[in-house]
Amino acid sequence: MKKVISAPDPTREEKLKAFNRLLTIMNELRENCPWDKKQTLESLRHLTIEETYELSDSILEGDLNEIKKELGDIMLHMVFYARIASERGAFDVSDVLNSICDKLIERHPHIYSDVVANDEETVKANWEKIKLKSGNKSVLEGVPKSLPALVKAIRIQDKARGVGFDWERKEQVWEKVEEEMQEFKNEFNAESNEAINKEKAMAEFGDLLFSLVNYARFIDIDPExxxxxxxxxxxxxxxxxxxxxxxxxxxxxxxxxxxxxxxxxxxxxxxxxx
Missing domain, CATH: 1.20.890 (cAMP-dependent Protein Kinase, Chain A)
Structure with missing residues (x-):
């Protein structure tokens, strides 16, 4: 087991105090506010999705003050979900935090154990292998079904790469893009007014988009x-x-x-x- 040396954090007490304050306010709202008392896991879901997109917007705008506000909104939602679950006797916020701490320690053996990982790709590969050992039947099992298609394509490709299923060179990926473009052009000739097979054209267009996402990943561009x-x-x-x-x-x-x-x-x- 490696000895982990943590940097001193002079503001830790203030951070804990702020988190404790949020928990206290959450309890007060849940017990006394008519709106907060009515909320369920299901009713909060779409609001959380909205808050996540608002955070994404503020990140793209580079607005640090807005990022701070949106992170606060999301933190509130996380505490809210844990409070509702605790009322059902399922788990509370300490269970949530200990669960993620345990998960992080387990999946970073290069920090908390004797595994060697000197680069990002090795870390990702180890992460996927550990997940499979933990009971996951597929490397792609952790990709949420409800993700937007473009984001899902990115995550699918990342996870496949984590176990070595990937192109070796970006030139190969670009050749695939050109191949898919030609196949799409064959199905949808822009110079022809003939009716096309929409299902086949859609399939080819999907292949083209997927290959473009792949190429973007190889040149370190986030397509989303x-x-x-x-x-x-x-x-x-x-x-x-x-x-x-x-x-x-x-x-x-x-x-x-x-x-x-x-x-x-x-x-x-x-x-x-x-």
Missing amino acids: EALERTNKKFIKRFQYLETESAKDGKVMGEMTLAEMDIYWERAKQLRDQK
């Missing part, structure tokens, strides 16, 4: 973040188009594409000047 940044860029440019054309007395839906393109190009130029 990349797409969201493009979404935000489009929104800002489109809203500029709406605002500026309205100032000129024009109405969306009545403008020609050529007229709208003028404002679109202005929005792009403004961004490039920043």
Whole structure:
């Protein structure tokens, strides 16, 4: 067993005090607030998902103050779930925290035991092997079914890579992208007006997206973040188009594409000047 040396934390007492304060407030709200008293695990679920996306937005915006606020909202939800479970006699917040502590120690044998892991890939591989030994029947078992498809593709590929099922070089992955693009073009010829087999075209398009996600991973780009940044860029440019054309007395839906393109190009130029 390795000796783990932890850095001194002069603010630990303040952190524990703040967490204790949250637990106290949670108990008071659960016992006295009509809204909080009505909540269930199920009723909180969609709110937690919303809070998680709000945290994601604040991270992409690089707004540390908003990140702090959103982390607080999520922390409240975690404590709320534990409080509800404790009322059912299932578990409480200490069980939750001890469970994750035990899990982290078990899955970091290079820190808490004698396993050697000097790079990130070895750590990931060890993590997946330990999960299989713990009873998981599949490496992909931990990928939530309800994840958005793009995020799910990233997680599937990461987990497969953790046990060595992956391409060796990024050039191979790009060749796969080009192969899938050609197969998609064969199913959906943009120059032809003939009806296509939608099911086959959809399958080929899915293969193409999956291969692009794979390539993004090889060049260290998060495809979910990349797409969201493009979404935000489009929104800002489109809203500029709406605002500026309205100032000129024009109405969306009545403008020609050529007229709208003028404002679109202005929005792009403004961004490039920043």
